[in-house]
Amino acid sequence: MKNNLELKWEELKIPYTNTGITFSTTDEIKADESIIDQENALATLEFGLQLGAKGYNMYISGSDQKTIFDYVLGRLKDKATKRNVPPDMCYIYNFENPSTPKVIWMQPGDGIRFKNDMKEFKQFLINELKDRLDTLEAEKKRQKLITELDEKKEEALAELKTYAKDMGFQVKMAEEGLGFIPLTLEGKPLSMDAYEKLDDADKHTIEEVIDQLSEFSEEVLKKVRDIEKLYSQYMDDIDETIVLNEVGYYMKYLKDTYGSYDEVSQYLDDIANDILEDVSIFAGNSNSEGQDIKGLLPWLGNSGVSEKVNHYSINVLVDNGGLKGAPIITSRDLSQGHLVGKIRIDTEVTTSHTDFNQISAGMLHQANGGYLLLYVKDLLDYPGSFDLIRRTLKTGEVNIESMGGGNNTNTIGITPQPIPVDFKVILVGDYEIYHLLTEMDLSFKDLFKINIDFKDTITSGEVAIMNIASQIKSLCNKEDLPPVSCDGILQLVEYSHRLAESQEKMSANLQPIMDLVREASVFAQGTITKDNIIQARRMKMLFKDTLQKNIEEKYAKNIFLVDVMGKKVGQINGLAVYSVGDFSFGRPVRITATTYRGKSGVVDIEGAVGLSGSIHSKGVQIITGFLGNHFAQNYPLSLCGKICFEQSYGGVDGDSASSAELYAILSSLSEVPLRQGIAVTGSINQYGQIQPVGGINDKIEGFYRVCKQKGLTGKQGVMIPDQNKGDLVLDEEVIKAVEQGKFHIYAITSFREGIEVLTGVPAAQVEERVAHKLKIYSVDSPEKLSRLKKQKVKKSK
Structure with missing residues (x-):
């Protein structure tokens, strides 16, 4: 059946053929990792990086999070070199209150130098001072x-x-x-005797x-x-x-x-006084028996030279001596201890002991004066970690967490004071997560005032293709992969169109393309060609093919009941998309409808038993609205209709089957049969207009495979919304079948066009029969009902 609604095979693929690209392989072009066709997002990113005021942290969303992350990291490295290196952060012993270590700030690199100098001083006190006290002159x-x-x-x-x-x-x-x-x-x-005689x-x-x-x-x-x-x-x-x-x-x-640091100068005075108060310890006059006991029982503490000079250590929490600008901190491990640091605790018997030397820094300390770049999903993988970052942004301070454990009866611990920090947080994630965070946390928008949304698709064309080729060249350079031929690049571009489900747009997510290049390199002989790309795609599809074949066997054995030939009243093939991991595939689903006199309107059986999602239920309600608006202007809509997805035992959602459900209802009311070889997808509104849906390529290919398995007759095909024509990037086998007249694809804009394709009957005739049936349902008088039943309507051929 050929008509003006049927698409030509040339319309089922990417419309361009001559791209103007002249290179033979990617070896001939320059590597480039810049992002194209994202001008608004990139401008907002640059603007956000310039803002240093509190609250101007950034949330960046997009489909290709790795490319976005790497690009932002590159921009941060450029920005960071133009900023000052933040000071070193150190902990020292507090002689006035040992349980509360002091924080000192030193110029970058001075922390380590001071630590090393104090280490040398400690070694002198331990190993050399006693010898100086035992010189011949002193003796x-x-x-x-x-x-x-x-x-x-x-x-x-x-x-x-x-x-x-x-x-x-x-x-x-x-x-x-x-x-x-x-x-x-x-x-x-x-003598004693003489004394006694006195x-x-x-x-x-x-x-x-x-x-x-x-x-x-x-x-x-x-x-x-x-x-x-x-x-x-x-x-x-x-x-x-x-x-x-x-x-x-x-x-x-x-x-x-180090006297220019006031805190250090006071600290050195405290050390000098501490030494003079216990000169005897350094002279070696401590009780040897007591030292022996403490050697056997270390948890009792050690009052000797080593223990005393331990207070003179410098704990360099953050060393920025090697930086050339502001720090950029990123990690996939976002556990609380990794974020805010730890206080290690030594546990012996019933006592836990620690001191300021056991404090270690977290990412929030290391990021001070710079940037913290994170994946949102990594952050949410660790319960409580996001709250720690949020609290730090609110207070401007980091509280180090104790990492002790067990049921200790006594803890000899420390309580470090919160450390003031200032850094910019940049989160990369999904827009859905951003929306969820703003709904759940009223302060989130105040903390992350900059929201950047990278588009999921980019406009196709020579510039975009060359950009993708340049990025692939960069990948090949980094990972020592063979160059990619020009036809290989075009094959990858076609794959990108398929990912975007658009003939005009390509997917902004480059990771699947990069993965395909890596996988195709296994088959390459010096250069990755178009054939290598196709081989790699076939390998990727093996898992998907296994799932599809298992389903097709069920259709072949009539375990899944579906007809792809003949006509049936109130029965139609809808199309559904199933996703398993990164794979998705389409399959037909038999939809049946029954109608009779009643007041309940159109009822979704899935919804009645709790298997229907809200969007699907909305689509069913729209069908009732359409029937009332289109047929019940002069009499009440008295109808009870039941719609069922046959052999569906899981949840059903989405409105892409609403047009198919309407056709089944109209067929049941008019008693005009529908072609079973035509599967249908598309949503409908209350005025009978057909609206676009997603997953169009998988749906078409899924039905084609079932028809092929059951036997192509030349009369089978799929009916899609006209707005989805530009989304078609079909498999070559399907396109070839359309070219040979073995399979057909129809693009429609209204229910009238659809009902004519499905029935071969003029839409007006079907509408007349539906209207007549609904009039019969609406009357209460037996006499009037008898008269209406005797009226004749045009019969379908």
Whole structure:
């Protein structure tokens, strides 16, 4: 059947043939990764990158997120080199409040230099200072003090002995202390037996003298203790003097180098005071037994030199010494610890211990003064991570999270103060996610004031083709792939048109094309040709073909009931698209309609049992609106119609089958049969106009495959909306079948054109029969009903 609605085979493919492209392979052209036909998006991007005010973060949406991401990254690298390098971020020990480490900011590179200098200073305190305290000169000074101390102690003891002798007593030195023995007239010690023979008065006199001697001895011993204390201080002064001299050398260097930082200067003063308060530790006078215990039980802490000088470390949280401009931070790992940093905790038995040296930076610290570029889907893969970024943008501060775990009964921890940061966040994702975020979070638009939407398609033409070729050349250079021939590029362009479902537009998503180039390189012999591209596409289609063949077998065995020949009343083949992963394919679906007198109107059986989506249900309601508007102006619409997608047990949505459903209803009412060899797609409005739908190529090819499998008769085909003509980029086999008259494609604008293609009967005749049937349904009087039934209408041939 040929008519003016039927499309010619030339209309089923990309309309251009002479592109004006003259190169043989991509080796002859220049590599270029610029983006074309996105002028508005690129202008907005440049504008957004210039804005540094708070809230002007950016959300960029588009189908080719990788190309967008890479392009934005390139622009950021160019912008970043023109900006100042942010300062280094360091943590130091807080001598006043050890649980709250201090943050200091230093010029780029100074953080690492300061850390290394302090490391050298620490090694000196641990390994060399004790040796400086043990020099021969220091030992001579200590020995001289010891000798003087012994002499003074001997002098004090001699004084005691002389005083005792004058009192007639001898001083006895014993482990338990000093004793006093009375002397005889001959100057010899009085024996115990002689003492017992003395009378009570003599004994009393001796005891009184001993009491006097004891009091005098206490004064002497106090004098000795004071001398020892004084000389102990002299000994400490020797150590302190050496420490002051040795440490002072380092302190002078450190202050001369870093004294311009007020916080560092104060920190160095704190270290000097800390050292002088515990000089004995550096002299090696700590309790060895206690050190042995702590070596066996490290969770008890360590008060030795190593533990003390650990406070003198510098934790460089962010080192920007190697940057040439502002930082650009990006990652696919967007866990909370990776974003905001961690505080590592060492756990032993029942105690967890950490200090400021265990703090590590997160991406939000590293991005300070620069940019944070992320994929939105990566961010949403980690619950809570988006909230962390949002909170940081609101407060301008990063709170580092503790990463301890377990059921510890005691935690010796730290609480770092929030660190102020300032950076621009750029998110790349889907427009649907952007819409969802703006609906769920009222503050999102205030934080991301710049929204950029890259178009999903680009206008075809020589410029666009050359741009794609240049980008493919860049891919081949980067991944060491063979060059692509000119006919190979055109084959890829055709594939891009297919992805865009347009003869005038190409897909803006270049990733499937790049993947196809990679896959075609497997078959290439020096150059990737058109045939290699076709081979690669066939390989990609193997999985899809397997699924399609499984479905086709069900049609062949009549497991899926579908007719592609003959005519039936109230039955039509609709077209559906199924998606599995990255693949989609079309298949016919039998739609049936029954009608009878009633008040419920057109009822969607899928909707009645909860299998219909809202858009499909809307389409069914439109059918009722059309019937009422078109046929029930002079009498009430009294109709009960049932529409069913046969052998459909999953959800049904979309309105692309609404025109097919209407044709089935009209066929049932008019009792005019519909051609089963013509499948239908297209939505309809309440005025009977046919509207465009998506997935048009898959739908046509899906029905063609079923017809081919059941046997092509030359009378089969598909009826599509006229507006979809420009979306046709069909498989060569289908185009060849149309050229040979084995398959037909009709493009229509109204239901009248469609009903004539499907029935072969003038639309007016079908409408007359429908109107007559609806009049019969509308009457209540038996007499009037009998009269109407006797009226004749034109019968279809």
